[in-house]
Amino acid sequence: MGARRDLDRRGLRDRVYDLVFEMLLTGDLPPGSRLGIDTLARDLGVSPTPVREALVHLERTGLVTREALKGYRVAPPLDAAQLAELFDARVVLETGAARLAAARADTLVPTLRRLQARHEQEGEHVIALLGGAERVPLEAMQAYFAADGAFHQAIFAASQNRYLIDMYDDLGAVTHRLRQVALRGLTDVKEAGAEHRAVVEAFESGDPAAPVAAMRRHIANVRARSLGGL
Amino acid sequence: MGARRDLDRRGLRDRVYDLVFEMLLTGDLPPGSRLGIDTLARDLGVSPTPVREALVHLERTGLVTREALKGYRVAPPLDAAQLAELFDARVVLETGAARLAAARADTLVPTLRRLQARHEQEGEHVIALLGGAERVPLEAMQAYFAADGAFHQAIFAASQNRYLIDMYDDLGAVTHRLRQVALRGLTDVKEAGAEHRAVVEAFESGDPAAPVAAMRRHIANVRARSLGGL
DNA sequence: CGGCCCAAAATCCTATAGGATCCCGGGAAC
DNA sequence: GTTCCCGGGATCCTATAGGATTTTGGGCCG
Incomplete structure (x- = not known):
């Protein structure tokens, strides 16, 4: 009770x-x-x-x-124009959050390393299941996406900006819907892992502009992979 | 009826x-x-x-x-931390919108010129009233802020990104509340006008990075003037 | 046979009523 | 004198009822 x-x-x-x-x-x-x-x-x-x-x-x-x-x-499914705008908006928010989070890179990097390891682990899990059966169980996919989301959210948390965090959460709801339609290829698991690693290393580099650039490349690649699958 | x-x-x-x-x-x-x-x-x-x-x-x-x-x-008044985060979030959104709008500078610049003229006009109006009476009528202030807001919103409209526009509108409600508290000095009218002019010229320059930098400087200055008044 | 009109059903929207919870003040016990 | 308890009032929250609007289906006319 x-x-x-x-x-x-x-x-x-x-x-x-x-x-x-x-x-x-x-x-x-x-x-x-x-x-x-x-x-x-x-x-x-x-x-x-x-x-x-x-x-x-x-x-x-x-x-x-x-x-x-x-x-x-x-809500009706996202059309091509909305999809493009959604990715543009994500670039704006994620690079902005990365810029702010760079000031707290020392405390952020350990968290990011941990989440990146979890992300790659879930990715390998998905790949393993992919080799065995023809359909990956929904749970494994959700775990993978959750790990991916946690990585990005950690950067927003490090930005320590409640307005950016709220805006990203709002976009997140729409983004989630996207995954149902344009389920981006499971083959991008390796590439996404590499890009996350690049983001972490950019935070480690000490150059404030490096994480921004790395994140911009990452989102651009996600966009290309997502839209390419259509 | x-x-x-x-x-x-x-x-x-x-x-x-x-x-x-x-x-x-x-x-x-x-x-x-x-x-x-x-x-x-x-x-x-x-x-x-x-x-x-x-x-x-x-x-x-x-x-x-x-x-x-x-x-x-x-909602309770914004404390210092929220104020700082609000300006950071504005920088992220406004520079992002400027980056996207730069691709459509040719159609945007005429609009901006017109809105900038209106902004300066309302600004001079406020200054004139300021010299005469000790309290500027609320209407004149609202007209000035409206002109200022229209200038910024035009850039978001040119970004043609509904998500950024929505997010900026949401922030706008909070920003408006800010003006009641930290009524930024009326003396910044001239500076704001000059900065807006710089933004317009940056769009005209053809360099995609120029509007971003100009906008970043503008918001940073607004922030300094707003917080300096406290 | 196609288009229009009208009535009935379904749905949304607003108003009202009653139960549950929180706040506040008085009084008793220690 | 302080603390605890509790009872009344106010407010919020949910449920239900009735009016207004949209939609749908059938019948009629061209």
């Missing part, structure tokens, strides 16, 4: 928000499909009111869209 | 959002003061339900804060 109490403590609206958020990230909901308020309320066993508020909250994340008096829908 | 119909068309919740948003931007609400849902509903003549949803929407802008089961409050 302690758990129940914690949930009550955050309010039912926040719980509904988390639930719907997860539903959207799993991706089993086709983009553009309706998110009926009453339907959601029935499925979740709550009244429409907290569902409405959770959807208002989700609307600002870009995961759902709203048309007044017409209801909510799962 | 056409207007009434348009308002109905957007939903009462959106209207309440706009109203509360304006209330917050005028700044007559002391930071940290409570935003009671029932109180707001009574003042606006609506039921608590749309007020609640408008506040959920506002929560994600950073203008109001929420404590579960305790209610909403006007």
